[in-house]
Amino acid sequence: xxxxxxxxxxxxxxxxxxxxxxxxxxxxxxxxxxxxxxxxxxxxxxxxxxxxxxxxxxxxxxxxxxxxxxxxxxxxxxxxxxxxxxxxxxxxxxxxxxxxxxxxxxxxxxxxxxxxxxxxxxxxxxxxxxxxxxxxxxxxxxxxxxxxxxx
Amino acid sequence: xxxxxxxxxxxxxxxxxxxxxxxxxxxxxxxxxxxxxxxxxxxxxxxxxxxxxxxxxxxxxxxxxxxxxxxxxxxxxxxxxxxxxxxxxxxxxxxxxxxxxxxxxxxxxxxxxxxxxxxxxxxxxxxxxxxxxxxxxxxxxxxxxxxxxxx
Amino acid sequence: xxxxxxxxxxxxxxxxxxxxxxxxxxxxxxxxxxxxxxxxxxxxxxxxxxxxxxxxxxxxxxxxxxxxxxxxxxxxxxxxxxxxxxxxxxxxxxxxxxxxxxxxxxxxxxxxxxxxxxxxxxxxxxxxxxxxxxxxxxxxxxxxxxxxxxx
Amino acid sequence: xxxxxxxxxxxxxxxxxxxxxxxxxxxxxxxxxxxxxxxxxxxxxxxxxxxxxxxxxxxxxxxxxxxxxxxxxxxxxxxxxxxxxxxxxxxxxxxxxxxxxxxxxxxxxxxxxxxxxxxxxxxxxxxxxxxxxxxxxxxxxxxxxxxxxxx
Numbered sequence: 001x002x003x004x005x006x007x008x009x010x011x012x013x014x015x016x017x018x019x020x021x022x023x024x025x026x027x028x029x030x031x032x033x034x035x036x037x038x039x040x041x042x043x044x045x046x047x048x049x050x051x052x053x054x055x056x057x058x059x060x061x062x063x064x065x066x067x068x069x070x071x072x073x074x075x076x077x078x079x080x081x082x083x084x085x086x087x088x089x090x091x092x093x094x095x096x097x098x099x100x101x102x103x104x105x106x107x108x109x110x111x112x113x114x115x116x117x118x119x120x121x122x123x124x125x126x127x128x129x130x131x132x133x134x135x136x137x138x139x140x141x142x143x144x145x146x147x148x149x150x151x
Numbered sequence: 152x153x154x155x156x157x158x159x160x161x162x163x164x165x166x167x168x169x170x171x172x173x174x175x176x177x178x179x180x181x182x183x184x185x186x187x188x189x190x191x192x193x194x195x196x197x198x199x200x201x202x203x204x205x206x207x208x209x210x211x212x213x214x215x216x217x218x219x220x221x222x223x224x225x226x227x228x229x230x231x232x233x234x235x236x237x238x239x240x241x242x243x244x245x246x247x248x249x250x251x252x253x254x255x256x257x258x259x260x261x262x263x264x265x266x267x268x269x270x271x272x273x274x275x276x277x278x279x280x281x282x283x284x285x286x287x288x289x290x291x292x293x294x295x296x297x298x299x300x301x302x
Numbered sequence: 303x304x305x306x307x308x309x310x311x312x313x314x315x316x317x318x319x320x321x322x323x324x325x326x327x328x329x330x331x332x333x334x335x336x337x338x339x340x341x342x343x344x345x346x347x348x349x350x351x352x353x354x355x356x357x358x359x360x361x362x363x364x365x366x367x368x369x370x371x372x373x374x375x376x377x378x379x380x381x382x383x384x385x386x387x388x389x390x391x392x393x394x395x396x397x398x399x400x401x402x403x404x405x406x407x408x409x410x411x412x413x414x415x416x417x418x419x420x421x422x423x424x425x426x427x428x429x430x431x432x433x434x435x436x437x438x439x440x441x442x443x444x445x446x447x448x449x450x451x452x453x
Numbered sequence: 454x455x456x457x458x459x460x461x462x463x464x465x466x467x468x469x470x471x472x473x474x475x476x477x478x479x480x481x482x483x484x485x486x487x488x489x490x491x492x493x494x495x496x497x498x499x500x501x502x503x504x505x506x507x508x509x510x511x512x513x514x515x516x517x518x519x520x521x522x523x524x525x526x527x528x529x530x531x532x533x534x535x536x537x538x539x540x541x542x543x544x545x546x547x548x549x550x551x552x553x554x555x556x557x558x559x560x561x562x563x564x565x566x567x568x569x570x571x572x573x574x575x576x577x578x579x580x581x582x583x584x585x586x587x588x589x590x591x592x593x594x595x596x597x598x599x600x601x602x603x604x
Contacts (some may be wrong), residue, residue, distance in 0.1 A: 018170065022191075022333040023193040023196075023197045023335075024194075024329045026208075026329055027330075028323065028325075028330075028381075028510045029518070030209065033326040035492045035495060035517040036326075036488070038174055038488035038491055039488045040173075041488075042173070042174040042228075042487065042488060043173045046230075057177075063482065065526075066487040067525070069487055069523070070522070070524075072525075073520055073521065075564070079197075079330075156478075174480065175480045177481045178479055178480070178481075179476075179532075180359075180367070184344070185340060186338070189336060189340055193337060208330045208331075214331065216375075217336040217375055219373065220336055221373075221376045222372075224370065227367075291382075321475070322496075324492050325492070325496045325498075325499045326495060327539060328510075332510060332511065341476070342475075345473075345475045345476045348476045353533070381499075382500055382503050431522050
């Protein structure tokens with residue numbers, strides 16, 4: 001585990017969403033199951049897109065599908081904690097967007113988990129990659145960080 | 152479907168918990184999957200018990216296990232809605248507790264779904280039913296409704 | 303809990319699907335969470351419909367939505383058990399279908415849990431109830447039991 | 454997306470577990486949600502440990518907690534597919550084990566998704582890292598590949 005970057009602070013993320021844990025997020029070890037962290041990732045990203053009117057799941061001609069995800073777990077989270085999910089953009093490619101996410105438990109200052117989530121924009125009908133739409137690109141500018149940390 | 156009771160109002164429930172939906176609560180029909188409603192039931196009940204210090208998942212000598220659950224679905228809920236979960240007690244037996252739950256979408260006044268959730272108190276070691284502990288009984292009084300509606 | 307019907311035998315169900323448990327089906331009590339039983343219900347019903355070519359999630363003009371579900375829990379199931387989900391039809395209405403399901407753990411002869419699951423056929427565009435399509439009706443005949451047990 | 458390694462063949466994995474998809478594995482895009490792939494990862498790893506008697510969730514003095522997970526998604530999987538989860542060991546450290554997993558849909562020869570899953574052995578009471586137990590180490594030898602592919 002040497003060489004692991006230390007967990008980040010909340011200030012590393014320009015946008016946050018609060019996500020309460022649920023009873024059955026916990027697994028047999030009585031902490032939130034690792035797969036559930038990716039439900040939090042998915043929720044903070046898609047809420048950001050839907051709340052800002054750049055994604056309509058029923059109608060958008062361009063949708064974003066997940067190409068890659070990754071998470072490092074630093075300290076456990078357990079129901080009934082509140083998760084504060086921080087979101088930023090680390091890289092904006094022609095068709096792809098690399099989101100980085102930090103999950104903070106209750107009022108803790110350092111992240112319990114951090115990861116990334118790569119979306120690729122595709123044509124809904126053909127599933128072929130297409131350029132990131134202009135409106136989405138403009139929105140994502142607000143989540144860009146000047147010195148993206150690779151994680 | 153005739154003979155179904157109509158959905159209730161929020162005033163039928165003395166206690167509420169807000170539960171935000173998650174991206175993957177939705178299934179292929181783009182509404183919250185029926186099984187997920189029971190995650191909401193479980194969460195409102197267990198948050199009530201934990202927040203009021205009558206359940207400690209690691210240490211309580213008496214725990215509550217689920218004996219029966221039921222839900223009627225009146226209108227669909229879909230991500231990114233907020234669910235407001237109402238909770239009341241309809242019956243308190245020697246070992247068992249019948250909770251009734253109403254789920255209200257966003258700022259709607261009538262329930263999108265209603266159901267019940269029966270807990271049986273058991274000894275953690277033997278899994279045998281035991282009387283509802285005094286402290287829990289006292290707490291549940293605050294959720295009793297004078298005219299419990301059977302649902 | 304008096305007055306509960308006893309758990310049934312496998313012979314009460316004409317159709318079975320084997321569903322392996324998953325690590326995170328277990329919750330903090332190290333048994334399968336109650337909400338997950340409804341994932342098993344949903345899976346045995348929809349696999350039956352899809353495998354028999356009466357449901358196409360992308361294209362069917364008539365789809366079935368869940369109006370009501372119910373489950374009684376008799377004995378716990380825990381990962382890594384295999385669940386054998388038994389399925390029968392208890393009632394076939396104009397628009398609605400009442401499935402009954404028994405979940406049997408590993409090679410046990412009596413059900414660990416039993417419940418029902420009511421589907422209502424609706425027009426995909428309007429979401430209004432429509433009669434159960436002929437092809438589906440014919441298929442469901444194979445799951446009818448002569449003396450449906452109300453549960 | 455340039456520079457992505459191509460998906461692997463089944464022969465890259467010495468051990469397999471079949472995991473059927475469930476109805477609600479699918480999300481609004483009617484394919485298996487990305488978080489659910491990690492449920493498959495968790496299940497193939499823990500079934501391997503439990504089936505081989507090196508993990509007892511209730512009693513083992515040493516348990517394994519997840520330190521890091523990663524997945525690349527090559528092609529979609531959707532209910533009602535069968536997933537064949539391939540498992541190998543890429544690295545065995547003092548306290549940590551790096552599993553690599555490939556998920557193959559139905560009878561396809563190349564992986565639909567690939568990832569890794571890092572377990573750290575910890576003392577159950579203190580949660581501090583401890584050496585990988587001898588019995589587990591011996592077992593994992595059977596999953597070692599001579600030329601582990603970094604993914």
